[in-house]
Amino acid sequence: MTQQKRKFGFETRMLHAGHIPDPVTGARAVPIYQTTSYVFEDTDKAAQLFELKQYGNIYTRINNPTNAVFEERIASLENGTGAVATASGMAAQFAVFMTLLEPGDEIVSSSHLYGGTKTQFTHTFKKLGVKAHFVDPTDMQAWERAITPKTRALYGETIGNPRGSVLDIEPLAALAHAHNVPLIVDSTFATPYLCRPLDWGADIVVHSATKFIGGHGSSIAGVLIDSGRFDFSSFPTIAAPDPAYHDLKFYETFGHYGFLMKARTVTVRDTGAALSPFNAFLLIQGLETLSVRMERHVQNAQAIAAFLAQHPKVAWVAYAGLPDNPYHALAQKYTPKGPGAVFTFGIKSDNARQAGKTFIESLHLFSHLANVGDARSLVIHPASTTHQQLSDAELEEAGIDAGMIRLSIGLETTEDLLWDLDQALQLT
Amino acid sequence: MGSGPSLAVDVSMNTILSEADRAKYMDPGKIRAALSSTKTIAIVGLSPKPERPSYFVGTYLQYEGYRIIPVNPRATEILGEKAYPDLLSIPHPVDMVNVFRQPEECVEIAQHAVQIGAKTLWLQLRVVNFEAARIAEEAGLTVIMDRCVKIEHGRYSGSLHWVGMNTEIISARRGQRYF
Numbered sequence: 001m002t003q004q005k006r007k008f009g010f011e012t013r014m015l016h017a018g019h020i021p022d023p024v025t026g027a028r029a030v031p032i033y034q035t036t037s038y039v040f041e042d043t044d045k046a047a048q049l050f051e052l053k054q055y056g057n058i059y060t061r062i063n064n065p066t067n068a069v070f071e072e073r074i075a076s077l078e079n080g081t082g083a084v085a086t087a088s089g090m091a092a093q094f095a096v097f098m099t100l101l102e103p104g105d106e107i108v109s110s111s112h113l114y115g116g117t118k119t120q121f122t123h124t125f126k127k128l129g130v131k132a133h134f135v136d137p138t139d140m141q142a143w144e145r146a147i148t149p150k151t152r153a154l155y156g157e158t159i160g161n162p163r164g165s166v167l168d169i170e171p172l173a174a175l176a177h178a179h180n181v182p183l184i185v186d187s188t189f190a191t192p193y194l195c196r197p198l199d200w201g202a203d204i205v206v207h208s209a210t211k212f213i214g215g216h217g218s219s220i221a222g223v224l225i226d227s228g229r230f231d232f233s234s235f236p237t238i239a240a241p242d243p244a245y246h247d248l249k250f251y252e253t254f255g256h257y258g259f260l261m262k263a264r265t266v267t268v269r270d271t272g273a274a275l276s277p278f279n280a281f282l283l284i285q286g287l288e289t290l291s292v293r294m295e296r297h298v299q300n301a302q303a304i305a306a307f308l309a310q311h312p313k314v315a316w317v318a319y320a321g322l323p324d325n326p327y328h329a330l331a332q333k334y335t336p337k338g339p340g341a342v343f344t345f346g347i348k349s350d351n352a353r354q355a356g357k358t359f360i361e362s363l364h365l366f367s368h369l370a371n372v373g374d375a376r377s378l379v380i381h382p383a384s385t386t387h388q389q390l391s392d393a394e395l396e397e398a399g400i401d402a403g404m405i406r407l408s409i410g411l412e413t414t415e416d417l418l419w420d421l422d423q424a425l426q427l428t
Numbered sequence: 429m430g431s432g433p434s435l436a437v438d439v440s441m442n443t444i445l446s447e448a449d450r451a452k453y454m455d456p457g458k459i460r461a462a463l464s465s466t467k468t469i470a471i472v473g474l475s476p477k478p479e480r481p482s483y484f485v486g487t488y489l490q491y492e493g494y495r496i497i498p499v500n501p502r503a504t505e506i507l508g509e510k511a512y513p514d515l516l517s518i519p520h521p522v523d524m525v526n527v528f529r530q531p532e533e534c535v536e537i538a539q540h541a542v543q544i545g546a547k548t549l550w551l552q553l554r555v556v557n558f559e560a561a562r563i564a565e566e567a568g569l570t571v572i573m574d575r576c577v578k579i580e581h582g583r584y585s586g587s588l589h590w591v592g593m594n595t596e597i598i599s600a601r602r603g604q605r606y607f
Contacts, residue, residue, distance in 0.1 A: 005451060013598065016599070018594075018595075021600070045491070048487070048488075053488055068589055068592055072593065072594055081442060082591070253480075256441075260591075
């Protein structure tokens with residue numbers, strides 16, 4: 001009866017985790033269950049489901065069989081105990097914090113963040129009575145100083161947007177655990193192929209699955225993954241009786257998946273940012289080729305960063321894959337296959353803002369848009385787009401160089417990308 | 429039980445057992461065989477309080493078609509079934525003894541499980557006692573340790589997957605039909 005056991009590899013799990021061909025049709029590809037709701041077997045079963053006494057499908061705002069394949073697959077790839085998919089990356093991190101926090105709580109976050117995250121933490125959280133402290137992620141003492149008795153979580157990005165800093169996850173997790181709070185990591189730029197924060201001690205990982213996970217710029221989506229290892233027994237929001245479920249104590253009843261059950265059946269149920277099953281299908285398609293795409297993404301990114309670093313029209317390149325980058329050592333530790341494919345560089349010019357505009361408008365292959373992690377190469381010039389209302393002095397204050405260009409390197413022929421960047425730089 | 433016929437998977441998460449002990453006490457084949465052949469489950473330490481984990485497990489198992497026998501000296505009836513103070517007081521056969529008690533109580537429970545002719549001794553998550561396991565194994569019982577019977581039933585029937593859990597099951601073989 002006992003059979004030899006096998007630990008299956010990452011690529012095998014990209015293709016198989018979370019999906020067993022169903023007994024009735026045998027469909028090999030994951031079917032799209034485009035349905036809002038599920039017929040109950042009988043009234044008893046319906047009651048059992050609503051009381052969380054059975055696992056099952058109730059309503060697609062809470063769960064869906066196509067979404068479940070995506071959830072289990074990404075949980076497997078991150079070495080997590082489970083996952084909850086959401087309508088966007090912003091919704092995923094919001095769901096994590098709305099599950100963990102109460103008014104009066106605080107979080108400590110890296111300041112090297114996607115701008116939308118910083119805005120959510122600063123302004124939306126303020127409306128909910130939650131205070132976010134921002135610290136330089138490279139300064140471990142700054143993290144420690146910012147922790148107060150009200151702190152409920154630490155937060156950072158594996159590879160910070162847009163300057164490409166690499167988070168030192170291992171000591172940060174130790175610091176978080178010394179204060180009995182979880183470390184939450186946004187690993188969007190790394191994907192589980194390049195870095196698995198849970199393996200380094202992080203407790204919860206969030207992704208904008210819109211980016212490299214989907215990989216083709218087709219769907220907005222997010223996901224949160226739990227290691228199942230954090231002890232929530234004294235964490236008020238997860239351990240205390242929940243009046244919405246007859247005083248159910250999520251941590252006591254569900255243990256290692258108490259946080260996930262609460263995130264799904266309370267937070268996402270109540271806030272409503274559920275993932276569309278069709279988008280889940282596209283994300284599953286993305287995951288099936290994640291490793292081969294990421295290998296090519298980082299290979300192109302490394303070649304382009306090296307090319308730009310020696311280009312006469314380039315002032316600086318911030319890519320942790322370059323040996324002289326201040327985060328190179330951390331990148332070798334946490335992302336040995338390559339620190340992603342999104343990075344910034346500065347154009348050398350007396351009028352950097354104008355040079356940036358000229359550069360963008362001279363490109364033929366790079367798409368000018370506000371996204372990263374597409375199979376196609378992307379470009380944006382923050383000083384003339386997302387931050388165009390700021391003066392040069394204000395840009396400097398925000399840590400943005402007027403000539404700073406952000407690239408997201410795609411899967412095109414390497415030489416074509418080098419050609420495009422070179423010809424556009426020559427025109428600046 | 430469903431979820432496809434492949435059992436070549438190492439279920440390794442959420443356990444304090446070593447790899448060798450996992451192979452012994454949480455083998456997927458043994459677990460599926462036990463859950464398939466069992467009809468009656470005595471739950472030692474089943475609470476009458478609806479918000480307790482043991483109650484969740486009891487009601488789940490009952491709904492899945494098992495007859496559950498509460499073993500709790502401070503209760504007379506739980507989930508519509510008569511409660512007994514200990515295993516030895518149960519007047520009819522029991523297939524599986526499922527334990528929600530502290531590890532140090534498990535040696536006596538294992539001895540009782542052997543005496544009443546149970547076929548499986550199942551100790552819940554973090555209820556680990558190797559002496560209890562030895563006693564039951566030597567009497568020919570299947571022993572499962574550091575696993576939740578509800579989670580494992582959900583894992584192999586496919587329903588745990590529906591709440592986004594990592595079941596760790598990998599198989600390209602078609603799921604089974606029962607009839």
